[in-house]
Amino acid sequence: MAPRPASPARRHGGLPRPDGVSTLESSSELRTALRRSSRAVSSVVSGSPARAALSAFLLVSLVFTALLSLPWASADGRPTALHDAMFTAVSAVSVTGLTTLNTAEHWSVAGQVIILVAIQIGGLGILSMASLLTLAVSRHLGLRSKLATQEAGMTTGNVGEVGRLLRVVVVTVLSCEAALAVFLVPHFAAESGSWLTGLWHGVFYSVSAFNNAGFSLHVDGLSAVAHDPVILTVIAVGVFAGALGFPVVMVLLDKGWRYRAWNLHTKLTVEVTLALLVLGAVLLFFFESGNPGTNGDLGVVERIWRSLFGSVMTRSGGFAIDDTNAHRPESLLLMDALMFVGGGSASTAGGIKVTTLAVMFLAILAEARGDREVTAHGRTIASETLRVAISVLALGATLVLVATLALVHIADESLQRPLFEVISAFATCGLSVGISAEAPPAGKYLLAAMMFAGRVGTITFAAALALRQRRVLYRYPVERPILG
Numbered sequence: 001m002a003p004r005p006a007s008p009a010r011r012h013g014g015l016p017r018p019d020g021v022s023t024l025e026s027s028s029e030l031r032t033a034l035r036r037s038s039r040a041v042s043s044v045v046s047g048s049p050a051r052a053a054l055s056a057f058l059l060v061s062l063v064f065t066a067l068l069s070l071p072w073a074s075a076d077g078r079p080t081a082l083h084d085a086m087f088t089a090v091s092a093v094s095v096t097g098l099t100t101l102n103t104a105e106h107w108s109v110a111g112q113v114i115i116l117v118a119i120q121i122g123g124l125g126i127l128s129m130a131s132l133l134t135l136a137v138s139r140h141l142g143l144r145s146k147l148a149t150q151e152a153g154m155t156t157g158n159v160g161e162v163g164r165l166l167r168v169v170v171v172t173v174l175s176c177e178a179a180l181a182v183f184l185v186p187h188f189a190a191e192s193g194s195w196l197t198g199l200w201h202g203v204f205y206s207v208s209a210f211n212n213a214g215f216s217l218h219v220d221g222l223s224a225v226a227h228d229p230v231i232l233t234v235i236a237v238g239v240f241a242g243a244l245g246f247p248v249v250m251v252l253l254d255k256g257w258r259y260r261a262w263n264l265h266t267k268l269t270v271e272v273t274l275a276l277l278v279l280g281a282v283l284l285f286f287f288e289s290g291n292p293g294t295n296g297d298l299g300v301v302e303r304i305w306r307s308l309f310g311s312v313m314t315r316s317g318g319f320a321i322d323d324t325n326a327h328r329p330e331s332l333l334l335m336d337a338l339m340f341v342g343g344g345s346a347s348t349a350g351g352i353k354v355t356t357l358a359v360m361f362l363a364i365l366a367e368a369r370g371d372r373e374v375t376a377h378g379r380t381i382a383s384e385t386l387r388v389a390i391s392v393l394a395l396g397a398t399l400v401l402v403a404t405l406a407l408v409h410i411a412d413e414s415l416q417r418p419l420f421e422v423i424s425a426f427a428t429c430g431l432s433v434g435i436s437a438e439a440p441p442a443g444k445y446l447l448a449a450m451m452f453a454g455r456v457g458t459i460t461f462a463a464a465l466a467l468r469q470r471r472v473l474y475r476y477p478v479e480r481p482i483l484g
Contacts, residue, residue, distance in 0.1 A: 057456055064089035064118045073111035083441040090448040092118035094455030095348055097214025097318035097430020100437050100444055104219045116204055123211030123348045169246050176241055180206035183234045191225055209238030212348040214318020214430030226321045236309055239317035243343030264379045269344045272354040280311030280338050284331055293326030314338035316349035318430020325433050332420055339427040350428030350454045352396045359389040400426055403450050410443040411435055425450035
């Protein structure tokens with residue numbers, strides 16, 4: 001029997017389409033476009049992971065700015081001004097919590113959901129989310145992806161641990177947020193009289209607390225639920241846990257509470273965090289004891305509790321149960337210092353990080369003793385780590401100084417309030433003395449830029465702006481300038 005002639009579809013390599021192009025040709029073009037896009041993305045990430053992190057956060061911030069500008073995102077059905085939408089989007093993505101508009105009054109339920117999603121994405125980190133998607137699809141992270149994730153801050157010091165760290169990030173975040181919601185939902189339901197409202201508030205506050213975002217669904221903030229110690233305690237625990245950092249969580253999951261088995265990073269993070277927490281609570285207790293605007297009219301036990309709560313929130317939590325403007329000047333200055341330090345590295349907290357403060361203190365102590373090396377807990381701290389700590393501190397202080405000078409001029413205010421607001425923005429804390437809402441659009445754009453810089457990180461931000469990296473193949477003669 002003679003073979004049957006091939007059909008027109010077979011002869012042309014695929015089923016014919018109305019436009020005359022076969023499906024195989026179309027799919028080939030699609031694969032080619034996808035390969036080109038993949039190569040373009042890979043070249044950006046491999047060329048400069050820091051610049052990729054900066055670009056990713058910028059892109060996501062712009063997307064949420066556009067969403068919050070839409071009419072249905074506001075409660076009154078009208079478009080939100082660009083500077084307010086951008087400020088809120090950057091504040092949510094950077095998990096800061098500063099607001100120019102009241103979250104409970106201005107935004108619709110859809111707008112609040114957008115803010116919640118932005119908080120969750122910002123807490124996990126844009127590059128971390130991308131790497132997790134890569135891990136889920138391929139079950140394997142390439143070296144470039146691991147290096148990019150390390151550059152974004154999700155690092156334990158070992159490239160091989162990054163994939164495991166990313167899995168721990170998602171499991172830890174979702175588990176902690178679910179645990180917080182289990183405790184919060186019944187109390188918010190009892191407070192509002194509705195299980196549906198209680199469920200929404202419980203989920204929102206659990207995500208906002210663990211990610212150190214500080215956004216509130218109550219018009220007057222947490223002062224509306226200040227009578228419920230369970231709500232405040234659960235939120236404070238969530239903020240504290242989120243500020244420890246995922247590398248610390250990994251060690252705690254592996255080693256438990258066996259202090260001797262912890263690595264140096266975990267020891268320094270836990271020690272400095274607890275020391276600053278206690279110091280901040282003690283000083284706030286004494287500074288605000290006679291202040292009728294805050295804790296002056298409360299009993300001793302409640303004053304102790306509120307001081308502890310306030311000390312936790314200055315680490316990057318941003319929730320407040322009283323008017324921040326009512327605090328005494330010495331309390332505001334103390335809160336400036338605590339906010340600037342922030343929480344643990346690779347955490348949802350901001351600031352220069354507690355390990356930076358620890359390394360700087362240890363370096364000063366070593367210099368005072370005349371030691372040639374900086375040591376702690378039987379370990380020598382690398383000189384590269386000390387240089388990074390100095391760079392982070394210097395760059396952070398410079399950004400705060402320049403932004404404060406600009407905001408003092410823009411808002412026409414004295415130093416104290418603009419300085420507080422700038423540090424809160426840079427440290428992604430979210431506590432506010434009202435400058436964010438009162439400032440003109442130029443001031444809001446300035447604070448949004450500080451939140452963006454603080455979240456991306458001073459070292460990553462500086463590296464992303466560098467045009468190129470160079471290797472020096474020679475050394476100049478050594479000379480020692482006179483210091484002090």
